[in-house]
Amino acid sequence: MTTAAPLPAEARGYQGHRAGPVTRVVAAVIDAVVVALLIAGGYLSWVGVIWLLDPRGFHLPNTTAFFNLTVVLAVLTCYLALGWATTGRTYGAHVMGVRVVDHRGRRMPVLTALARAGFCTVFPIGLLWCAINRNNRSVQDVVLRTSVVHDWSRHAPWSRVPGVEQAPGQP
Secondary structure (H helix, E strand, O other), rough: OOOOOOOOOHHHHOOOOOOHHHHHHHHHHHHHHHHHHHHHHHHHHHHHHHHHHOOOOOOOOOOOHHHHHHHHHHHHHHHHHHHOOOOOOOOHHHHHHHEEEEEOOOOOHHHHHHHHHHHHHHHHHHHHHHHOOOOOHHHHHHOOOOOEEEEOOOOOOOOOOOOOOOOOOOO
């Protein structure tokens, strides 16, 4: 009985290399859909609680544009930071086979993940810099010394990533 290789032969040459703009944009679109679904679920839950508390006087809650924008930015920032600080990837990154790593090719510390998430949320145009940068790095990557690399492995190896400086004592 033969077993399938965990990584197709065609993809092995890209494993660990920085992801390009198309892969990153597709992952971002998937993440935007996930965040929209999270926000819609939160809103529907909020509406459900209001209805349960007062079904006769129920009306849809009115929100301001400022409130809506604040919720979107907060949920997006938390979603990105949580994914990057724990596994190095969000759902979109998982689907596209990429992972965000620090300058040593390892998982980002929580504060770095939070800073990158905030930076990506308030300055999303900086992500497009990866299309121009010869190393496929966004403004956020350059400033915070991070990289988005191809990684189809299920679990983060936090090991050697080509072109990324390694920690002292790392193989």
